[in-house]
Amino acid sequence: MIAEIPKGLSELLGQVTGYIYPNEIEIHWSILIVVYPYVTGLVAGAFILASLVKVFNVKDVQPTYRLSLLTALAFLLVAPFPLLLHLGHPERSFEIFLTPHLTSAMAMFGFVYAWYLMGVLLLEIWFEYRRDLVVLAGQERGPLRWIHRVLTLFSKDVSDQAVAFDKKAIKAITIVGIPSAFLLHGYVGFIFGSVKANPWWGSVLMPIVFLMSAIVSGIAMVIFLYMVITAMRNERIDMRCLDRIASFLFYAVIVDFSLEALDFIHRLYxxxxxVKILGKLISLKLFMNLVVLQILLGMLIPLAILVIARLRHFNEDMRKLLYFTAVILIQMGIFSTRWNVVIGGQLFSKSFRGLMTYKMEMTGLEGLLTALVLLALPFVILTVLVRILPTRRLQDPLPEVL
Amino acid sequence: MNKRQFLKGMILFIPAGQLLETLARQAEAAGPGKPKPAKPDAEPDMGLGDYQPADHWYGMGIEIDKCIGCNRCAEACKAENDVPQEPFFFRTWVERYRVMHDGEARVECISVNPQQRGELQEDRDVLRTFFVPKLCNQCAHPPCVQVCPVGATFSTRDGVVLIDKDRCIGCRYCIQACPYGARYFDHRTSTADKCTFCYHRITRGLLPACVEVCPTQARIFGDLRSKASRLVRFQRMNKIGVLKPALNTEPKVYYAQLDGEVR
Amino acid sequence: MKFPEQVRRLAAVTAVVLAAVLVVRFVVIPASYFSTKLHRANAVKREVARPVSFAGVLACRECHEEQFDAKSHGYHKNVACETCHGPSAKHADDPMTVKPYAPRDRKFCPVCHAYDAARPTGFPQINPTAHNPLKPCITCHNPHDPVPPEVPHECSACHAQIARTKALSSHALLECTTCHTASEQHKVAPRSALPTKPQTREFCGQCHASGAANPDAPKVDLAAHGGAYLCWQCHYPHQPEGME
Structure with a gap:
């Protein structure tokens, strides 16, 4: 394995254009590091969508509230794995918790992650589900009953007073949660934006661009999951809800697009x-990924679709089709965005005189296969989660508790 | 709620086994039953003998007009420091610049292709041409140290940036943060690696290997704390430039006759 | 305010987890683990304990005073021994069994002295293909005190081009009179008293025939080599390596 690395690098040597520092031939952050910000972006975006219901009282979006929370959880559970698999010494990863180096943006990962998972997401889910789980456990038999009882920590109190406390707690957590979600993903942007050595990354806008694209991708992912899950369950889609989320998506895409355009114009101006090497980078290495996939297919066309869906009074099926197309294009576009940041930033020499090539592994630990598994894993986790935690709230009044 | 505990378990308890093992190893490395330093401020033993790091502040001078591009420095560095032989891993290397009449600069790394040295013929289109040795700039304000998430890379009191290879987790953030491309990833140890100014030599009073073998004294090593050092003299006698000064890394590798095209 | 039952349960679980974390952090893991100072001291210790490959000129001087003195006045006075002889710390530790490398072939010196336009003006450079090809550099140049060899120059006032060519050839050290006999008259009236030129293959054979006395000259079998041709129809005697 180790002997193969120089061999792979000598193949790349022929594909260098211009001059690069000799150590730069190796691309250090692979597709796994593309997956990481993509996944955390989905977490932050899905959570912020969920927060709309609780903090801003957007009642229309209620049907996707629980789904958003579970989506955020499923992706958050997977988020550390691409990082862990990428480390040269994954067995030393605990050092990030135990002896963090406080000037490093990356050292904050452990704390931001742990805080967001335990302090925000799991707590909110727990308070949201507790009443339903107590009720369900009362009606069920078999292992699911035990799972639910353990999950509620064996609490049985579903009195109005207790449930009112749950609601208050959720609101408080959400208010803390929004800045935390901003922190989670803005901080990922900061990891890149603070690298002054790399002009493609080093930009004060980077955390904000990351955040907005995260919101776009998270909302689009929840729309996608909502449509798929309702179709699988043969349920009716709540069109008021869907239209409303689509309009949020529309605004988010507009803001995201404006920010990225601002970044681009600012650099150009x-x-x-x-500027010369970045121009070459775009025209020679990233044209397909940046101009075609990210901007055209991933942003402008979905934007046009969303505009059309708003302006014209299409019937429900047509709107569903348009939304579905838009969210899939957006997912692809945001993945390209992450690719263009992470891989794109490593394709030009810091001597600003040459371009490198990234040759993606297929089957290796840092290869395409691992990335695909990691991208599929949240969906598997989500399937399990929605089995245990129903996405639909139990109706009031509650059935008699045994 | 067991998920909560389970997740905490994932994060804290499962690695605990490895943690304890590593701790045991590190405790052993620190010396069997090694008592903690009596005073918390006391310097732990660094194996330096009488050498006092705080008395020194090292840097290197490079006189571009003296470099003949023989690549002996890069070869000596690999021999001295067990750097992988493949031409993708360098602690120091030599670049050849050709500035053409149309203003374009063509650069190649003769350390990658040593057979290229001594074969550049006269060319009417070339305005000027010269060699530039490169290495870790041992910045006084190093971005690589700033970004290391576990503090595995650090500046010594005498101004050398080192890597603790027992602590490096191999995230390669430092490689991304270095504006000079001076770091590489050593696949044998799965850690980052870089020039140490031959720390094991300079603390014994020897010169770094690249300086030792440089036949034209294009490289000058010295102590900026000592007014009589060759490096201070070099700085007095030459107009000095450093690489990428705008990044405020405060490099301690000083170039004389530095051309504007050198990045 | 009285907290509901579920909150107390949650608080209990959180407290247990927190306590476990704190116990691990402060009791299970020894305090020295968190000492950055200790880790760095160990890293420095490992770093300074690494073996040295290049012994340094002072170590060489201890035994090789003679070479050191020879070198100290010449053009190579600032070239360290190990620049050419390679890393020799092992030799310094055990001089009898480990011998350093001594580059004797032609490939080595051009590493520094081959012409390259990027090399600084004034640095001595040669064209390795034209400069006395095939001969090891050390036949004419002493690496410990490298001065250009003294070449015969009594004819160079008039025959400068030939002198320059010959000076870089394997015949560099031969006097012109080895092959040409010139009378005193030739210096006064060159046209009226021409010097002699070799006439036969056997003349070159005095050095180059197999069995000839001169040990440095390359040998050929005169009977088999070149047939009926005269030597200088193929070999230019002032630069015999070039087959014109």
């Missing part, structure tokens, strides 16, 4: 030392 300031035209610093790096």
């Amino acid at each position: 300031q035209s610093e030392e790096s």
Whole structure:
């Protein structure tokens, strides 16, 4: 394995254009590091959609509230794995918790992650589900009953007073949760944005661009999951809800697009030392991924679809089709965005004189296969989660508790 | 709620076994039953003998007009420091610049292709041409140290940036953060690696290997704390430039006759 | 305010988890683990304990004073021993069994002295294909005190081009009179008293025939080599390596 690395690198040597520092031939952050911000972005976006219901009282979006929370959880559980698999010494990863180096943006990962998982997401889910789980456990038999009882920590209190407390707790957690979600993903943007050595990354806008694209991808993912799950259950889609989320998506895409356009224009207008090599990077290495996949297919066309869906009074099926197409294009577009940031930032030499090539492994630990497994894993987790935790709230009044 | 506990378990308890094992190893490395330093401020033993790191502040001078591009420095570095032989791993290397009449600069790394040295013929289109040795700039304000998530890379008191290979987790953030491409990933140890100014030599009073073998004294190693050092003299006698000064990394590798095209 | 039952349960679980974390952090893991100072001291210790490959000139001088003195006045006075002889710390530790490398073939010196336009002006450079090809550099240049060899120059006032060519050839050290006999008259009236030129293959054979006395000259079997041709129809005697 180790002997193969130089061999792989010598193949890349022929594909260098211009001059690169000799150590730069190796691309260090692979497709797994593309998966990481993509996945955390989905977490932050899905959570922020869920927060709309509780904090801003957007009642229309209620049907996707629990789904958003579970989506966020499923993706958050997978988020550390791409990082862990990428480390040269994964067995030392606990050092990030125990002896973090406080000037490093990356050292905050452990704390931000643990806080968001335990302090926000799991707590909110627990308070949201507790009443339903107590009720369900009362009606069920078999292992599911025990799972639910353990999950409620054997609490039985579903009095109005207790449930009112749950609701208050959820609201408080959500209010803390929104900045936490911003922190979670803004911080991922900061990991890249704070690298002054790399002009493609080093931008003060980076955390905000990351955040907005995260919201876009998270909302689009929840729309996608909502449509798929209702179809699988042969249920009716709540069109008021769907239209409303689609309009949020529309605004989010507009803001995201404006920010990215601002970043681009700013770079072009300031035209610093790096502008020539970045121009070459876009035209020679990232044209397909950046211009075609990210901007055209991943942003402008979905934007046009969303505009059309709003302006014209299409029937339900047509709107569903348009939304579905848009969210799939958006997912692809945001994945390309992550690719273009992570891989794109490593394809030009810091001497600003040459371009490298990234040759993706297929089957290796940091290869495409691992990435696909990691991208599929949240859906598997989500399937299990929705089995245990029903996405639909039990109706009031409650059935008699045994 | 068992999920909560389970997740905490994932994060804290499962690695605990490995943690304890690593701790045991590190405790052993620290010396059997090694008592903690009596005072918390006391410096732990660094195996340096009488050498006092705080008395020194090392840097290197490079006189571009003296470099003949023989690549002896890069070869000596690999021999001295067990750097992988493949041409993708360098602690130091030599670049050849050709600035053409149309203003374009063509660069190649003769350390990658040593057979290229000594074969550049006269060319009417070339305005000027010269060699530039490169290495870790041992920045006084190093971005690589700033970004290391576990503090495995650090500046010594005498101004050398080192890597603790027993602590490095191999995330490669430092490689991304270095503006000079001076770091590489050592696949044998799965950790980052870089120039140490031959720390094991300079603490014994020897010169770094690249400086030792440089036949034209294009490289000058010295102590900026000592007014009589060759490096201070070099700084007095030459107009000095450093690489990428705008990044405020405060490099301690000083170039004389540095051309504007060198990045 | 009285907290509901579920909150107390949650608080209990949280407390247990927190307590476990704190116990691990402060009791299970020894305090030295968190000492950055200790880790760094160990890293420095490992770093300074690494073996040295290049012994340094001072170590060489201890035994090789003679070479050191020879070198100290010449052009190579600032070239360290190990620049050419390679890493020799092992030799310094055990001089009898481990011998350093001594580059004797032609490939080595051009590493520094081959012409390259990027090399600084004034640095001595040669064209390795034209400069006395095939001969090891050390036949003419002493690496410990490298001065250009003294070449015969009594004819160079008039025959400068030939002198320059010959000076870089394997015949560099031969006097012109080895092959040409010139009378005193030739210096006064060159046209009226021409010097002699070799006439036969056997003349070159004095050095180059197999069995000839001169040990440095390359040998050929005169009977088999070149047939009826004269030597200088193929070999230019002032630069015999070039087959014109």
